[in-house]
Amino acid sequence: MYRIGQEEIDAVARAINSRAFFKINSAGREVYHFEEEWKALTGSRYALLMTSGFGALASSLIALGVGPGDEVIVPAYTYIATALAVTSVGAVPVIVETDETLTISVSDAEKHISAHTKAIIPVHIQGFPCDMDGLRRLADKYGVAIVEDACQADGGSYKGKYLGTLGDAGAYSFNYFKVLTSGEGGLFVTNDRTMYERALIYHDASAVAFFGDQLEDVTQPVFGGTEFRVSDITGAILREQLKKLPALIADLHKNRDAMCALLDARLTVLPSHDPQGGCPTTLALRFPTADACRAFVSRCAERGLALTIPIDTGKHVYSNWTQIMEKRGALHPAMDPFRMAENQGLQTDYAPDMCPATLDFLARTAYVAVDPDADASTVERTVCILNESV
Numbered sequence: 001m002y003r004i005g006q007e008e009i010d011a012v013a014r015a016i017n018s019r020a021f022f023k024i025n026s027a028g029r030e031v032y033h034f035e036e037e038w039k040a041l042t043g044s045r046y047a048l049l050m051t052s053g054f055g056a057l058a059s060s061l062i063a064l065g066v067g068p069g070d071e072v073i074v075p076a077y078t079y080i081a082t083a084l085a086v087t088s089v090g091a092v093p094v095i096v097e098t099d100e101t102l103t104i105s106v107s108d109a110e111k112h113i114s115a116h117t118k119a120i121i122p123v124h125i126q127g128f129p130c131d132m133d134g135l136r137r138l139a140d141k142y143g144v145a146i147v148e149d150a151c152q153a154d155g156g157s158y159k160g161k162y163l164g165t166l167g168d169a170g171a172y173s174f175n176y177f178k179v180l181t182s183g184e185g186g187l188f189v190t191n192d193r194t195m196y197e198r199a200l201i202y203h204d205a206s207a208v209a210f211f212g213d214q215l216e217d218v219t220q221p222v223f224g225g226t227e228f229r230v231s232d233i234t235g236a237i238l239r240e241q242l243k244k245l246p247a248l249i250a251d252l253h254k255n256r257d258a259m260c261a262l263l264d265a266r267l268t269v270l271p272s273h274d275p276q277g278g279c280p281t282t283l284a285l286r287f288p289t290a291d292a293c294r295a296f297v298s299r300c301a302e303r304g305l306a307l308t309i310p311i312d313t314g315k316h317v318y319s320n321w322t323q324i325m326e327k328r329g330a331l332h333p334a335m336d337p338f339r340m341a342e343n344q345g346l347q348t349d350y351a352p353d354m355c356p357a358t359l360d361f362l363a364r365t366a367y368v369a370v371d372p373d374a375d376a377s378t379v380e381r382t383v384c385i386l387n388e389s390v
């Protein structure tokens, strides 16, 4: 959460005062307007606002026809929700290394592509952009789909294009910790009409068939799905958040660049697949050893600056994905992808040490939060602490 205030409070009041803030009504239609405004800004052809990033990922996989018997490649460093979205549709996640940018390693992903691979989920973790050109080449070479997890990168870019718009589908999150927020929320986007129709049917299975004219022009047959529908209150908040997005991203860039310019030459900034792009919420520093990294972070803490070492971030690290590591994909055995006959023999030989390069990168990296609202002297003070702590 970055910039939220009176505008969002007024938007909530507007939605409630309409006395008709169910998404599917003919009053404010805040969700509809938000989707239209998002599409106009980012260039996606279709967008569906829903309850969560998880919902948007699951809807993407369903829309691609992913299910039992399929493998989906995910990076070893991402929030557990990415992997759980895969199991939620009956497929299994195949966990691969990240490269030194902490985003999915294209070469390790290629090593894990099999006859069962249906999709790859690149994750723009902490707003770091994945190697989307390399992934597109890989996906085309093997005929697999890309579902972009842009949940930590709302509004970020890769080579001038919005993150989330470069795959076959994209997922954003608007939970409390994200760049834009409505407390909880997520967005599914695609340029493909069939995928849009399937995600529409899946994400709002009970309302889509009964309320309004949502199935007008839809040619995909209706099927049973789930409920990830949001209310117009969510839509109203996000319309205000969206107005703030371009300036917010510009200020994140400005302050990250200012930090980099002042940084002591002995400190190493993580490489990036697009140094001018991404969603720069984080300045990441790389150290030669894990001990050197931890010692640096302690020295910063003594001077009053809290840094994060990503190996310490719990369910963002694959080795802490208990449900996946222990292969409990569902409560009911017949619904558990790890027990389904179709999934036997797939690449599910998980082990805590299976991605040593990722664990090493994560232990040697320290994150400094970028504050888009910091003034020049605050930025200078932060960098001063970093430089004094070398």
Ligand SMILES: Cc1ncc(COP(=O)(O)O)c(C=O)c1O
Residues within 6 Å of the ligand: 051, 052, 053, 054, 055, 078, 079, 081, 082, 123, 125, 149, 151, 152, 172, 173, 174, 175, 185, 186
């Ligand atoms: C990389 C990533 N993917 C997916 C998600 C899931 O988003 P949500 O919490 O909105 O379901 C998150 C949320 O924390 C995330 O960080």
